Amino acid sequence: IRDCEKVCNQIHLPVQSGSTNILRKxxxxxxREQYLELVRNIKREIPNVALTTDIIVGFPGETEEDFLDTLNLVKEVEYDSAFTFIYSxxxxxxxxKMEDQIDDAIKHDRFNRLVQVVNEISAKxxxxxxxxxxKVLVEGKSKNDETKLSGRTETGKLVNFTxxxxxxxxxxxxKITQALTFSLNGEAI
Structure with missing residues (x-):
C-alpha cells in the first residue's frame, strides 16, 4: 500500500471489541495487544494511513470494564471512522445460548457513548x-447536491466539491473549504 500509487492509504481493520475477554468469547x-501491535506496525510503515473498523457493543458477558477497554482502544487508535453496532x-x-445477555438499556447507553467518541475523533x-x-478521485455527482461532484481522497475521505x-x-x-464530521467540502482547483 505504501509504495503503490494506485492503492488508497486506507485500511479497514475490524476489531469487534477492545477487550481480550470479549474477543475470546x-x-x-x-x-487486544496483538491488534494494537498490528496497528502500530501499520502506522509505522504507512504514516498517513486512514484506519476504519467495525465495533460491536453489548456482546453477552460484556462488563463495563470490557466496554471501557473498547472505548480506550478507540481513543488510542484514533480511527478515521467506525461502523458501530449493537449486539443482537x-x-x-x-x-x-450464552446466559449473560446484556440489558438493552445498557447496550444502547454504551453504543451512544462509543458513537460520541468515534464522531469526535472523526471530526478532529x-x-x-x-x-x-x-488529490481526489472524482467518482461522480454528489448524492446530496446534484450541483456538486463527489470523490475520495487517497485516505478514503468523502469530498463534495464544485x-x-x-x-x-x-x-x-x-481545496478543502469545510471539514465536517463525516465528509469534506471543497472547490476544484
Missing amino acids: MNRSYT RRKYTPAD KNMEYQDKVV GNEDSIGKIIEV
Missing part, C-alpha cells in the same frame, strides 16, 4: 484537511 483468534441475538448461534481528523489542497463534470473518473486537486 467471540471466538476471535487475536488479543441471532437464533442458532453460540452467542444466543477531518479538521486536519481544512484549507489544504488534496467542479467540472469532465473530471469524473480522474484524479484532480481540490
